[in-house]
Amino acid sequence: MSGKCFNPAKLEKLNNPERIAELPMSFLCDKAALSDPQVIIDLGAGTGLFSRALxxxxxxxxVYAxxxxxxxVDWMQANVVPHYPRVVPRLMADGQVDAADGFADFLLMVNLHHEIDNPLKTLQExxxxxxxxxxxxxSDWRKEEMDKGPSVKIRVDAMEVKHQLQEVGFLDITVYDDFRxxxxxxxxK
Known part of the structure; x- marks a missing residue:
């Protein structure tokens, strides 16, 4: 993730509740057809804001964060787990997750895709x-200039993400542009 990775020194930005308001759980879970998932993976969980919401x-x-x-991961262990024991923070390396095949009912990535050096490898995983x-x-930043977020140069267009998902085998892929x-x-799958 060479140089594109979020700076952990700014981790409090990740706890901004406006982030949940901008991607409401009801919309996300409805569109992902989630009814009663037992295991969720939050990939690139940061401070676990979306893990907590889930x-x-x-x-x-x-939720494995x-x-x-x-x-x-240490921040989540100290600040999230005592209040949310069903959030399980885990360290990952090089796009690899230490979990069994078919482990999760649902996998979520929020504002991570633009940081990934090898998106196909991560999506295959x-x-x-x-x-x-x-x-x-x-969910990731729109590829357009705006008053917040990373440089538009490193953002990934939604249609590119769709094509990458198709390439690794995901089906019935839908793009939603309902957010600011x-x-x-x-x-x-």
Whole structure:
């Protein structure tokens, strides 16, 4: 993620509740056809903001919150787990997740795709992790100039994400442009 990775020194930005308002759980879960998932992976979880929202929304699920930053994983362990014991922080490296094939009902990535150096490798790993009948949702910054977010130069267009998901095997992929700053791409295995 060479130089594109989020700076952990700014981790409080990741806890801004406006981020949840901009990508409401009800919309996300409805469009991803989630009813009662047992295992969710939040890839690039940061401070676990979306992991927390998911365990609030689904009272019987466990969310495995993976991040490449030890600072983020340690922060979640200290600040999230005591209040959200069904959030399980995990460190990942080089796009690899230490979990079994077909482990998750749902995999979520929020504002991560633009940071990934090898998106096909990460999406192949995501495909491996999602069980048959499960889904993936990728939300990232629109590829246009705006008053917040990373440089437009490193952003990835939603249609490119859709094509990458198709390339690794996901089906029935839909792009939603209902949000001010982000798009949402959902696919199924």
């Amino acid at each position: 365990v609030d929304y689904f009272p019987h699920c466990t 993976y991040d490449v930053s030890k600072v983020m 995501s495909y491996r992790l999602v069980k048959t009948g499960g889904s993936i949702a990728i 700053y982000n798009y949402l791409v959902i696919g199924y």
